[in-house]
Amino acid sequence: MTTRLFALAVATLLAIACTSTMGPQPSAAPSTSPILQKLVTAAAIEGGLALKWAPGMYDAPDELRRQTDGFNKAYGLNLKVAFTPGPTQSEMTASVSQAVQAGKPAPTDIFLGDETQILALMKANALESVLWTTWAPNIRDPRLTTPGGTAVQVQTRMPGLTYSTRLTGDAIPHSLADLLRPSLRGRIMTSPDGTVLEHLGSPELWGPTRTIDYVRRLSGQIGDFGGCGDEVKLQSGQFDVFAYDCGGNRAAQLAK
Template sequence: MGRTAALVFLVWSVMLWCWETPHAAESAQSPLSKLVQAAKTEKELTLLGGGGTWGDADAQKALENGFNRKYGLAVRIKFVPGPAMPDLARRIADEFKAGQKSASDLFLGSESHFVEMTRSDALPRFPWRETFPHIPAAMVEMDGRLLREATRYIGISYNEQLLAEKDLPRRLDDLLNPKWKGKIASTPYAASFDRLASVIGLEKTRDFLKRFTQNVAGLIRCGEEERLASGEFVLLALNCGNYEAERGRRQGMPIGARVLSDVPIVGYWYVSVPKHSAHPNLATLFGGFLLTQEGQKIRYESVGATAHLIEGTPANKQYKELQAQGIQLKDFTSEYVIKNGKTLGQLRDEFQKILQQR
């Protein structure tokens, strides 16, 4: 090789090295690093939620601070009071159909609340496990459209000062005892009774509800633990999740909860990032953060809810305790509920009428 040719080769090699080096570094970047970099360009995250979805002002600040600290961000999270979860889910679906940005960058709700958004194709797939390897595979559902955020053990909530441990119902039929007449509450939306029909059968559920309503003194919403604490009712059946009792205790209320041995129903809270999110990278990163040890700790301290598939969480410990008691828990996932959405909706309508016509 002549001197001129050698010089040309050397210059070309240097240029190629200069071009390849940053691209090699970029390709070596982890999916999480890329997501963090993209999230840093979005600056602000908007989260709508009703009731205790995101906790009180202190809990919201803890989430914002923990999120920023975890990923080296300086993001402002706008927690905006919003409608109940079913109404917010419909709103997000309607906004997608209308070609508008989603009012909330991320949605948190139960398995039932995603039926409409799934039908409208408002939820994108995302490789959660690739980006967040710590997330157990079972927590990713619907091909990455939904991510489990917390476990809901369905049971009863009660006033610990008015009910002794020995007097608590252990099984479903214990709620039919005449001693409860005029003392217990249920929910206006017949929470979890549609799932109960899948466990004990439709006819048995209908028969139970017709007899159960004779003892029901009133209907209250999930999250109204203060009405149990005040003594207006001594017990709520069925609840929306035993984590609500933990939330009540953190607010100084004497609220307990338990799973009935023959009602082994488990539901979940899920998060999803709509296709029309204004800040999709921040929302996705925040969804993954909720399932870190830091995120789970903050959620437990604020709303009492954690995920049982994450080792060491309170929900994980309770899952093991229930299994040790011989209670075989039955999962009701988003895939089950979305697949059977029409039937479950009809059952809810029927059961709500039974409760409301007591």
């Protein structure tokens, strides 16, 4: 079995296991699906899974262990899962795309990312198309999959503002407008792919004109770009705010 096919097998199974935690689903497909059984057999033969992505996404020891234990129990496997902290997801997107275009194994068997990164990998033909709802037990709602079946939703993330404990009282930013304060000029780190801003530009929210005006004003406040895992720059004092951050789960990890 090729590396690409094995990656598809284990990625598929893990996606199913993760999706099963999302709440009630429509009626499940038969667990005896021949395709599912073939994937389980392939995963059992290979016996291992290599994961690499930015910190803050399914990497807490207890969280990853629970996912692995649940995965193995669900499919009668004893898969060994090895996790290596990686760079930002934007950098991982580029790394996966380059590997696929060069005909080399991808740096991770499963890619985790937001819709911007998934779209970039789709355009690079770096993702396998899977008819999930025809056989996957816990993926029966087509709204959980991307067009063409190249990805499956496993969690919902609500980006916010992560700030340094050096900020107290009225100095703490609570809104997008607060990021424009003179005191934060050069003290803000943001993601290079403009996470959140594309949503603000929708007609249902700010619309393009207001969003572009805000981005122009915000650009003067930015000190550098960063991503999930770069929050250490706040701890070191290099920056005071990460806008927009990697969601509530990551913020909770950092607060411990």
